[in-house]
Amino acid sequence: MQLRLLTIPFSHYCEKARWALDLTGLPYLEDAHAPVFHYLHNRRWGAGSTVPALVAPEGVLSDSSDILLYAHRHGVPLYPRRYEAEIRSWEDRFNRVIGPQTRVWAYSLILEQPDLIIELLRSCPKHEQRIAKPLLSQIQAGIKQSYQIRPSSTQDSLREINALWDQTDRILASGQPYLVGEAFSAADLTLGALGGIMVMPPQYGFPYPPLERLPAAMRSEIEARRQTPTGKYVLALFRKHRKGIQAYQGERSASVRA
Ligand SMILES: N[C@@H](CCC(=O)N[C@@H](CS)C(=O)NCC(=O)O)C(=O)O
Structure with missing residues (x-):
């Protein structure tokens, strides 16, 4: 299953998640939407109402800090x-x-x-x-x-x-x-x-x-x-x-x- 990062692309919380994922080296799809449109896509993937949200094999992460923790668990030592x-x-x-x-x-x-x-x-x-x-x-x-x-x-x-x-x-x-x-x-x-x-x-x-x-x-x-x-x-x-x-x-x- 491919990782999918739901974003409003210019959001700085989305940049936070994108940066962390980029550091993992894992390939992922950025599924970028305009504000308001993002609600439909978040709902479709089982995320909350905000972006970023990461759809991963382990589940859906609906907060940027959880996505940083995900990156940490995938080899980027963000929380020594x-x-x-x-x-x-x-x-x-x-x-x-x-x-x-x-x-x-x-x-x-x-x-x-x-x-x-x-x-x-x-x-x-x-x-x-x-x-x-x-x-x-x-x-x-x-x-x-x-x-x-x-x-x-x-x-x-x-x-x-x-x-x-x-x-x-x-x-x-x-x-x-x-x-x-x-x-x-x-x-x-x-x-x-x-x-x-x-x-x-x-x-x-x-x-x-x-x-x-x-x-x-x-x-x-x-x-x-x-x-x-x-x-x-x-x-x-x-x-x-x-x-x-x-x-x-x-x-x-x-x-x-x-
Ligand atoms: N606690 C959230 C906050 C994220 C957040 O505020 N996202 C904004 C974009 S910058 C958002 O989704 N706004 C759309 C909305 O609230 O409907 C996180 O860190 O992921």
Whole structure:
């Protein structure tokens, strides 16, 4: 049975799962769908309502942290026993703060440029893109409502992100090689995947539009973050640890990845 990773392809939690699976070297199929369409496919495969979800011979895993554990059990030492508690504690904080707040930050700015939303759907099935295009204003309204995006959201989310980013800045400024212990772990992978959208590493597993195409406020924030110890660390993590993508994605996204 082939491993199947259900995604909304531009989701940073999906990048977290994709990165971990890529490190295992196991071949898998990325089954990418536009938001809302993903519900149908999740239901079909017995997953919950969110992505990522991994359909594996052992069962269906409906949470990114469970998928990291799966990768660990398949030969990627993401949770070395000696540091496990500390690694899990960082992963949990990144999941609870960096994940949701970077999502609000990104959406609050991207929603101002609706053509970008269409661009983000490029690796989804063509019929989903066709259906989504004329529904753009409803999609914008739906995203605003789901993530409670208000005019103050960009600044509010940055405040929450900074509280944790400042902590990692202080730790990483000393030049220690990894966030926890002596090796790359689930703490690094989670910071990289969820925080990555604030520095846009070229190796990110979803081809985001180039900086010049992003709204000016997003671009300037990314450029500033790239200069912080955490930003530099995340860029280096991707250079050193983001292996090539193992997923078979079919013809529909071959051109996107090229
Ligand atoms: N706890 C979940 C959270 C994942 C999550 O928030 N996924 C979002 C995409 S970034 C999602 O599925 N959103 C669609 C929805 O909630 O309907 C995990 O780590 O896997």
